[in-house]
Amino acid sequence: MKPAVCALVSGGLDSCAMLADLARHYRRIHPVFVREGLIWEAAELRALRRFRQALPAALRHVIAPPVVLALPVRDLYGQHWSTTGRRTPSAATPDQAVYLPGRNLLLLAKAAVFCATHRIPVIAIGSLGHNPFPDATPRFLRDFARTAGAALQHRLRIIAPFRRLTKMQVIRRHQQLPLHLTFSCIAPRAGRHCGRCNKCAERQCAIAGAGLTDKTRYATHAHRHHPH
Numbered sequence: 471m472k473p474a475v476c477a478l479v480s481g482g483l484d485s486c487a488m489l490a491d492l493a494r495h496y497r498r499i500h501p502v503f504v505r506e507g508l509i510w511e512a513a514e515l516r517a518l519r520r521f522r523q524a525l526p527a528a529l530r531h532v533i534a535p536p537v538v539l540a541l542p543v544r545d546l547y548g549q550h551w552s553t554t555g556r557r558t559p560s561a562a563t564p565d566q567a568v569y570l571p572g573r574n575l576l577l578l579a580k581a582a583v584f585c586a587t588h589r590i591p592v593i594a595i596g597s598l599g600h601n602p603f604p605d606a607t608p609r610f611l612r613d614f615a616r617t618a619g620a621a622l623q624h625r626l627r628i629i630a631p632f633r634r635l636t637k638m639q640v641i642r643r644h645q646q647l648p649l650h651l652t653f654s655c656i657a658p659r660a661g662r663h664c665g666r667c668n669k670c671a672e673r674q675c676a677i678a679g680a681g682l683t684d685k686t687r688y689a690t691h692a693h694r695h696h697p698h
């Protein structure tokens with residue numbers, strides 16, 4: 471068993487599944503949730519805590535309660551859909567529509583300092599194989615780890631355990647977990663999945679593709695499968 475890892479997490483399906491995966495390989499997992507002032511974060515954080523509590527005791531014992539850090543981006547993003555909730559990318563939009571400028575750059579910077587101050591050598595992120603964004607590539611993660619490590623005088627490695635997997639494969643491999651408690655929506659309604667945004671559609675497609683029943687609680691009574 472490896473000693474410790476910092477898991478940079480949301481309350482999303484991929485990062486929650488990653489937590490359970492890491493618990494089989496590390497003696498201690500330190501989940502870090504970074505608040506940036508985005509409209510879905512309260513629902514995500516509730517989902518993350520709920521998911522951890524629902525895990526078997528053997529896994530939960532390894533995963534520390536989430537550490538919540540703050541890194542506001544409203545001054546950078548301005549009237550972006552992620553801060554206002556207006557013109558949120560719908561189910562019909564491509565993956566590129568949900569791009570958040572500098573997302574991993576900002577989150578990893580915060581996590582790197584956390585690791586240096588707590589002497590943790592590894593950061594894990596839940597990026598998937600189809601992630602199209604430049605700050606999720608293996609080269610970026612490798613270069614960032616080297617640069618942050620030099621700045622902090624702390625040897626650091628960044629891993630992406632699901633880098634070669636699709637969301638459907640993650641669901642199939644982890645279907646025994648309480649994945650219905652995770653949260654993937656970018657336009658939440660009363661703390662629930664809206665069932666109509668880009669990320670809800672991605673979730674629905676992956677669950678359907680995995681051949682499983684969707685147990686997610688949606689705000690709308692009728693949600694439909696939106697193929698991408």
